[in-house]
Amino acid sequence: MPQTETPDIEAASRARLRWWTELPLILLVYACYSAGRLLARGDVSSAVDHGLTILRVEKFLHINAEHPLNRLFTREAWLGIPADFWYASLHYLVTPAILIWLFRSRSAHYRAARTWLMTSTFIGLIGFTLLPTCPPRLLSAGHGFVDTMAQYSSYGWWGGEASAPRGMGGMTNQYAAMPSLHVGWALWCGVMLWRHGRTPAAKAAGVIYPLVTTIVVMGTANHYFLDAVAGAAVMGVGFLLAPLVNRAADHAKAAFADRSGSVPSISGVAPVSEVSAVSEASAVSRVSGTSGGSSPSAAPGDARAPIVSGGCQTSTGERIPRQRDARFGSGAEPSASPTDAGDGAPAPAR
Template identity: 25%
Template sequence: MPDTELNYTMPDFTGNQQFHSMPAWKLPGWVEPLVVASILFSFMFLTRRRNFSIASWSKTDSGILDSVDSTGSRDRLLGYEEGDSEHEDYITTSKHLPKRRNCFGTTVFLPNTTRFRNNIHSRLLQKFPFLIEMFYWIINYAFYRCTSIASQALFAKTGIWDVAQEHGLAVLEAEEFSVLSIFFPIRELDVQQWFMRDHQNALTFLNRAYALIHIPGTVGFICWYYYVAPSFNTFATVRRTMTLTNFMAFTTFIFYPCMPPRLLPKEYGFLDTVRHDDAESVWMSGKFVNTLAAMPSMHFGYSFCIGMTLVYHSGVFRRSLEPGESKKNAFWKMFYFIVGLGYPTFLLVTIVSTANHYFMDALVATCFVFISFYCNKIFYVFIPLEDLLLWAIRADKPAPTTGDRFHERGGRL
């Protein structure tokens, strides 16, 4: 594609105009995994089931678990709504009879795992239910790690680098010349050059923000929301939305590899400021990391989902409250509302100014979030598989403790 078609020119950085970052620093590779692990295990402990012993069985424990069974909350890990057919777990209340599930309109009978509730690993899960959430996100991360391998295998003959570059240039062309151009009045290159010319210290900060906020920030939000959410159903809706957004994005990474602006040929004018600033995250390196996964931007997708959750809980656009929610004063309404809008806005500026994503990447991610929100119950089809997995490992599914500790302390989101 000729350069003149896109009207992109190499920026002339000479003398004092050349991008000079702050003195480079790079975290040791073990720091970021340690931070993420610390967040996860801290909230695993914080959301533990109190007055429950892993090592010993007592009548108190029995009472707790029996009350769980009576409400059916043990089998609501995927977030069933009251009245859903999937919530009809047991044929009768008789001990250990099969569960009844609705799968694609067909009733299937699956093993009842309550007989395994006294196994040590079942009791570990009952004590720390957040371990299940950690398991779900490990699956997400494993799926992402596979996208690079799958995409390279798919485009082995044509050459994935050339295909990804072609897709990246196609995105720039669509933003500038297609009917979608009305949504993109500002070019990515202009944003990056504005920072490089006049706000280099700010760009240095954004480089590190891009590398270091995404994973810890998203993990931290999931943990915090599990701790404070007014109900498990509300939490599960958000978690399923983010998970489905992940899977849609990961599938796109495989079939539509897209080169980020920073990796395009130099004549297009973009600078890889994150690597230039030695601010690359440990999550951005390694042979399993997909560097050709610009479309869509999961940095923005996660932040948009988090932001809309906070806007929802601000209560600005709602007249009624969920059970477990408290009426907020004007300060807290505006706090949640401003943070809810500010976080995705900050990430949008970050991903574009560092030349890691196109504006269209953020638009597609936004569409994926909306689709995932309205279709998130599609994950109910995996309930039978979850039942079979629990049966295979001889474990019983724990009841979630979402919001319990927070509400016990008088907190109300």
């Protein structure tokens, strides 16, 4: 069954998260991702050797699915062109769209999901640095791959250097193939849609999107099958580490608040002053909200006992049923007026 959040949880999560703090954080992580891809270029010959090693392992295990897919996308333009658009755009559109959707509609789950994505991305950057890998499309023609991005470049904004716009190929690292964060991010999006989507269409998209992305990255010769497997593994490790990262962030916030002399509100727990104010308000409401409409007697010696109807006055001659009358103690309404004997005639003078 789809998971739902109560309004109280949603409101508490929204109170702790603000878009003007989340947006710079996400932009910082993406800048690190882009810079890491550029800095981790590595040696081209080493990258080619790593790519050939992966290809040999796949052939030995008979899992080199990228070969038949690449031949199909090269031969059938009606498949190859949409696949190139898919590869060049959705990676940068769907992921932020899912983040915004979680922030606005599933805020109780947003922080954990965001931390999972960012932790996995940093792990991927480590992989780019330690294992620069030449993608299939950059291997020599004798290995049987065709660069569909270059073949169909006239249909899109990209040139012959990955999915970067024409003239900006130098701003991307073409040897950052292992692991495939295209597949990793798509898997994250699929899990979010499956877990938090409330319609069958959303859950179906959660299954289709990562599967199609995996086929696309292999068919366009941008990744090996093992790159896709590594991308999924990176997301798994990031999922396990995300709770630890969140706890470390909470401890860091608490330590910073202690040094600055303020009382933090962690995990939705209100500060002591707010709890005291709520308790005091509850006590006042219990004193003034007695049953039967009668107010409690003032404590001995207390000249300022709380008055239920303080500030509320009636017009001359107007009486409210069972209203307390100063002339008759705190009992019920008198049965007759002191000037009325019950028959409408004035009472005899005493």
